[in-house]
Amino acid sequence: MFCPKCKAEYRAGFTRCADCGENLVEQLPSEEPPVRDKHADNAELVQILTTSDMTDVITIKSILDSEGIEYLLRGEQMMYIDPYDPVILYVRQEDTERVMALLKDVKLNYFRFIFHKDQYK
Numbered sequence: 001m002f003c004p005k006c007k008a009e010y011r012a013g014f015t016r017c018a019d020c021g022e023n024l025v026e027q028l029p030s031e032e033p034p035v036r037d038k039h040a041d042n043a044e045l046v047q048i049l050t051t052s053d054m055t056d057v058i059t060i061k062s063i064l065d066s067e068g069i070e071y072l073l074r075g076e077q078m079m080y081i082d083p084y085d086p087v088i089l090y091v092r093q094e095d096t097e098r099v100m101a102l103l104k105d106v107k108l109n110y111f112r113f114i115f116h117k118d119q120y121k
C-alpha cells in the first residue's frame, strides 16, 4: 500500500498514511504515462521518441516511409531555429509495436524512447 501524497510504502492492512492522513492506494500512478495527442482527428497518436538530431529525423522518416507507416514529427521545423528543442515522433497506437520493432535496432545519434509497452496493460 502506498500513500499517494508522500509516496510512503505501508504494509498490507494499513489504510491511511500516518504522516499525511491520506487514504492509501494499492499502486501509485505511474510517473510518466504515455502522452496521447488529443488533437489527432481520426486516430489516437502515441509519442514514441524524441530526438534533437537532424540525422535521426531523416533516418526515422526513411524507415517509416519505406514501411508505409503514418507518423507525425512535431517540432521538425523548429529544429532549424532551436536545435535544442527536440522533435517528437508520434505514430498511431496500433502501429506502436511495429514502429518500436523497426526502430529498436536503428543506430540513432540522440534520442530517447518515451513509449513503455508495460503501461498499456
Ligand SMILES: [Zn+2]
Residues within 6 Å of the ligand: 003, 004, 005, 006, 007, 008, 017, 018, 019, 020, 021, 022
Ligand atoms: Zn503520506
